Amino acid sequence: MDISVVIPLYNEEESLPELHAWIKRVMDKNGLSYEVIFVNDGSTDHSWQVIEQLATQSEHVKGIKFRRNYGKSPALYCGFEKAQGDVVITMDADLQDSPDEIPELYRMITKDGYDLVSGYKKKRYDPLSKTLPTKLFNATARTVSGIKNLHDFNCGLKAYRREVVKNIEVYGEMHRYIPYLAKNAGFKKIGEKVVQHQARRYGTTKFGLNRFVNGYLDLISLWFLSKFGVKPMHIFGFLGSLMFVFGFIAVVFVGAHKLYAMYSGLPYTLVTDSPYFYLALTTMILGTQLFLAGFLGEMIARNAPERNNYQIEKEL
Ligand code: UDP
Ligand code: MG
Numbered sequence: 001m002d003i004s005v006v007i008p009l010y011n012e013e014e015s016l017p018e019l020h021a022w023i024k025r026v027m028d029k030n031g032l033s034y035e036v037i038f039v040n041d042g043s044t045d046h047s048w049q050v051i052e053q054l055a056t057q058s059e060h061v062k063g064i065k066f067r068r069n070y071g072k073s074p075a076l077y078c079g080f081e082k083a084q085g086d087v088v089i090t091m092d093a094d095l096q097d098s099p100d101e102i103p104e105l106y107r108m109i110t111k112d113g114y115d116l117v118s119g120y121k122k123k124r125y126d127p128l129s130k131t132l133p134t135k136l137f138n139a140t141a142r143t144v145s146g147i148k149n150l151h152d153f154n155c156g157l158k159a160y161r162r163e164v165v166k167n168i169e170v171y172g173e174m175h176r177y178i179p180y181l182a183k184n185a186g187f188k189k190i191g192e193k194v195v196q197h198q199a200r201r202y203g204t205t206k207f208g209l210n211r212f213v214n215g216y217l218d219l220i221s222l223w224f225l226s227k228f229g230v231k232p233m234h235i236f237g238f239l240g241s242l243m244f245v246f247g248f249i250a251v252v253f254v255g256a257h258k259l260y261a262m263y264s265g266l267p268y269t270l271v272t273d274s275p276y277f278y279l280a281l282t283t284m285i286l287g288t289q290l291f292l293a294g295f296l297g298e299m300i301a302r303n304a305p306e307r308n309n310y311q312i313e314k315e316l
Contacts, residue, residue: 003027003034003106004085008075009093010041014202016050016093020061023099027060030103037062038093039079042069072206073175080165086110088165092156094203096125098196105159108191115164115187118150118179119157125199133212140216144223145180150192153179154215157195161187167311176215177222184226186311230307232297236290244287250280 005023009016020036027034038051040063048065055061064078076090087109091097097119108117124131134154141153154176168181179190228235254277261268271277301307 001035001085002032002087003102004083004088005034005036005099005102006039006076006079006083006088006090007036007093008039008041008072008079008090009043009047010069010072010075010206011043011045011047012093012203013043013045013047013050015095016047016054019093019095019099020054020058023102024058024060026099026102032103032106035060035062035083035085037064037079037082039063039075040065041071041075042066071173073170073173076175076178077170080170083162083165086162088160088162090156090158090160094200096198096200097155097157098198101157101193101195102159105157105193108193109159109161112191113189114159114191115161115189116179116182117159117191117193118152119155119195120150120152120192121155121197122151122194124197126197129209133209137212137215141177141180141219144219145177145183147179147183147190150179150190152192153177155195163187173214173218174222176211177219180222180226184222186313228297230301230304232301233294236294236297240287240290240292240294242287243283243290247280247283247285247287250276250283254280 007019016038023034023036038054038061040048040051048063051061051063051065055063062082064075064082066075066078079090080088087106089102089105091099101119105117105119108114134152138151138153142148142150145153158178160182164182164185164187167187168178168185170178170181174181183190254271254274258268258271260266
């Protein structure tokens with residue numbers, strides 16, 4: 001099979017028939033074999049009935065129904081598990097992404113050899129409250145991930161070589177950073193294609209402004225995991241040692257200062273009267289705590305089931 005189209009959806013009943021018809025039109029015109037996997041993320045409207053209806057009309061339609069709403073990332077994860085096509089394309093269900101982009105995305109993966117091609121909504125039809133923070137978000141993501149050529153990390157329309165989706169694990173709300181996940185898994189050829197974008201016609205957006213706060217926190221987590229995920233001691237141990245040594249030197253200094261004053265007949269006070277004593281003490285305690293966090297981190301990392309999960313590309 002050439003293409004699997006994975007569509008996560010949450011309360012998008014109005015858009016589905018039109019979206020399906022449009023995908024079918026594009027695929028038939030280009031002679032591509034395909035499947036459409038609708039992942040119903042616990043919709044409370046009639047989305048699932050619509051999907052069932054579509055499945056009776058066409059053998060290309062497949063569906064997954066979550067018992068409750070988990071989020072876009074879990075929906076993508078399950079869609080990826082099920083996908084069988086050589087190229088996997090994800091798109092939003094709200095008709096904001098155009099299926100007309102599919103043939104070119106497919107060509108870029110199969111002919112140009114890209115591992116992942118992300119859509120870039122250069123001209124967006126979204127409110128300013130969304131487009132402006134998005135610019136900032138993408139600039140940060142570019143810097144942290146080191147994928148310099150992407151302008152639109154969170155675009156729902158993306159194409160992947162099958163190995164990519166089978167070797168990355170999208171979880172939590174990490175769908176915003178799939179290119180970063182792919183890069184961390186060793187897929188280097190990541191490209192971009194400018195795509196058409198439309199205003200939402202039916203329903204409402206499912207993500208509020210808190211997406212930016214959460215997105216930012218997720219980016220920090222990802223950065224941390226990719227740098228120190230399997231060797232937490234390298235960061236905690238380093239910071240801990242630094243602080244401990246710093247505190248220790250300060251304590252010695254405070255003590256020596258007092259002894260010196262005592263034996264030279266200078267006026268002196270209790271060490272506990274000096275603010276430096278408390279600063280030194282706190283630094284030493286914090287240093288020890290960080291060190292302990294490092295040990296605990298190592299014990300957790302040692303138990304992680306994926307600790308020896310390497311990306312082996314070829315073997316002879
Ligand atoms: N979505 C989902 N589960 C959720 C929230 C959203 O599957 O919990 C789907 C939604 O139905 C849509 C896609 O994710 O197909 C993108 O959502 P939306 O269009 O609301 O995001 P925006 O375009 O505002 O970024
Ligand atoms: Mg949308």
